[in-house]
Amino acid sequence: MNLSKTINRRQWLLRIQQIGIIAVGVCLSPLTVFAKKEEADSAIKEITGGAPIRDGRVKLVIPPLVENGNLVVLNVSVDSPMTANNYVKVIHVIAEGNPLPHIFAAYLSPRSGTANITTRVRLADSQRVWAIAQMNDGSFWQGYAETLVTLSACTEMV
């Protein structure tokens, strides 16, 4: 009687340990780490219409550490010759941690010369920001940058 009780407790402790390991594993699994927030996902789907997006060609530059999220200088450039039959049509920028992820869309043409846009944006939180470019042949390319925001925009009182 006494023996079975100790075994039970031992098993119980082991079980707890296993659950703990599984829980930690779920938190750190690459699926959850790399999953985009749902709203950003739907915003991206709206842009692409479900078309596949390839990585590369798009370079997004934001400061890695931002003190004030109200004005963040953001530069996005796309590797493209910008000729009449090979150019960037649209550049979209999506911040997955913002209440409204879609930040801006810039429409370019071969007359732009380069695909290089700089603007100032608001970031609500430390997050990953995506840039998605659509070429004139309809293909989508993406790039991203991570940033740490210490004072967030959007939510402050007046």
Place this chain on the structure above:
Amino acid sequence: MSKTSRTSITMPAQAKKGAIIEIRAIAQHDMESGFRYTEGGKSIPRDIIRIFTCSYNNTEIFKADFYPGIGANPLIIFTTIATESGTLEFKWVGDDGYEASNQARITVT
């Protein structure tokens, strides 16, 4: 009632034909995001600039859609190829009848 505000354009006044020129366009605007609240807990309605366009001798060469994620006094820097002498016209259109425009001349040699 239509609103307007100050705007500013920075770009070269002269350029060689075929050169890529950089244009900086800024407009004075609060870009009220619609996500903020007053101390009384009332939500402040959204009031932003929605569309920015640039035309070169009446041909549209650049357009941008702004959303609440753009910071106050929206600045946008973009490029274009200097093709001919003429006027570049810039236009901002936003909520509550907001409209602003600006012009800049360029001499292409």
